[in-house]
Amino acid sequence: MARPALSPTERSTPRRHRERAAADRAALDAILDEGLVCHLGFGTDAGPVVIPTGYGRDGDILYLHGSTGSASMTAAAGGAPVCVTVTLLDGIVYARSAFHHSANYRSAVIHGQARPITDDTEKSHGLRVLTEHLAPGQWDYTRPPNRRELAATTLIALDLTEAAVKTRNGGPVDDPDDVAAHQGWAGVLPLHRVWGQPQPADDLPAVVAVPERIRYRSVPT
Numbered sequence: 001m002a003r004p005a006l007s008p009t010e011r012s013t014p015r016r017h018r019e020r021a022a023a024d025r026a027a028l029d030a031i032l033d034e035g036l037v038c039h040l041g042f043g044t045d046a047g048p049v050v051i052p053t054g055y056g057r058d059g060d061i062l063y064l065h066g067s068t069g070s071a072s073m074t075a076a077a078g079g080a081p082v083c084v085t086v087t088l089l090d091g092i093v094y095a096r097s098a099f100h101h102s103a104n105y106r107s108a109v110i111h112g113q114a115r116p117i118t119d120d121t122e123k124s125h126g127l128r129v130l131t132e133h134l135a136p137g138q139w140d141y142t143r144p145p146n147r148r149e150l151a152a153t154t155l156i157a158l159d160l161t162e163a164a165v166k167t168r169n170g171g172p173v174d175d176p177d178d179v180a181a182h183q184g185w186a187g188v189l190p191l192h193r194v195w196g197q198p199q200p201a202d203d204l205p206a207v208v209a210v211p212e213r214i215r216y217r218s219v220p221t
Contacts, residue, residue, distance in 0.1 A: 006163050025060075027165045031108045032057045035086040036134060040064060042075050042082045049075075055084070056129035062110065062158045063117075063126040073154035077116035084110045084158060091190040095172035096183065102168065104188060110163040114156035120147075126155045137213035 006025055032055075041050040051072050056063045062084065066073035076082050086108045093102040117123045124144065131139045145153065172186050195217045198210045 006161070006165065024165075025160075027167075028108050028160060028163050029057070031086055031088060031106050031165065032062065032160075033133075034106075035088055035108075038062075038064070038084050038086045040072060040076065040082060040084055042072065042080045044071070044075060044080075054130060054134055055086075056126070056131070056133035057160075058126075058129045060160045062160055063129050063155060064114070064158065065127065065130055065153055065155045068152055068154050070154065073156065076114045076156050077154055079113060082112065082114050082158065089191055090169065091188045093168075093172050093188050094186055096174045096178035096181070096186050100172055100174050100178075102172065104169045104190075106165075106167045108163060108165050110158060110160055112158050112162055114158045117155040117157055120150055123150055123153070123155050126157065127153070135214075136217075137211075141211070141213075 006028060036054065037052050038055045039050050039052050041048065043049075049072060053064055053066065053072075064073075064076070064084070068074075088106045090104040090106065093100075093104060095101045117126055127145060128139045131142075171188055174186060198214055200208070200210070
């Protein structure tokens with residue numbers, strides 16, 4: 001069954017470079033699944049605030065978490081409108097003029113009102129989603145949160161219906177006169193992200209080997 005397209009609301013409709021926009025929900029899923037850090041924005045009496053944080057996606061729901069003492073989580077859980085963004089930088093575009101320099105990227109912007117998760121079962125599920133997104137396969141091999149830790153954690157859920165996706169790829173778009181002048185190099189400097197070698201904790205016994213689920217991420221593909 002085909003999933004519904006992203007909701008084209010007033011605030012989720014791109015105004016500039018509309019040709020870069022994608023309404024396909026699968027494009028949103030792909031960006032969220034590849035990214036690791038999002039930026040959570042919301043308004044306060046003192047002004048707008050944007051903070052980086054981890055997240056996890058389960059279908060059409062995005063889970064975010066923080067301390068119960070966090071002002072951002074308190075505001076978001078209290079019903080304040082929020083905006084979550086994820087950006088993947090794929091390269092820098094070098095042009096013949098400063099004006100036409102750009103970047104190749106994939107970005108997602110999600111608008112909505114977060115829902116606080118208070119049920120312990122759903123909270124455990126959401127935290128599992130978060131953990132598995134950042135560290136695949138790790139949840140089943142670690143101690144789950146106890147009641148004290150659950151009580152100290154705020155978890156919010158954001159529906160992914162109202163979102164915008166934009167991407168840019170390809171080379172520079174220079175003015176014909178600049179191209180004809182043949183002055184300077186133009187092209188794309190790609191950016192590739194790879195994991196480094198796992199570094200064991202200082203207090204880890206030497207006989208404990210790096211698990212395969214962690215080691216495989218450090219091997220460039």
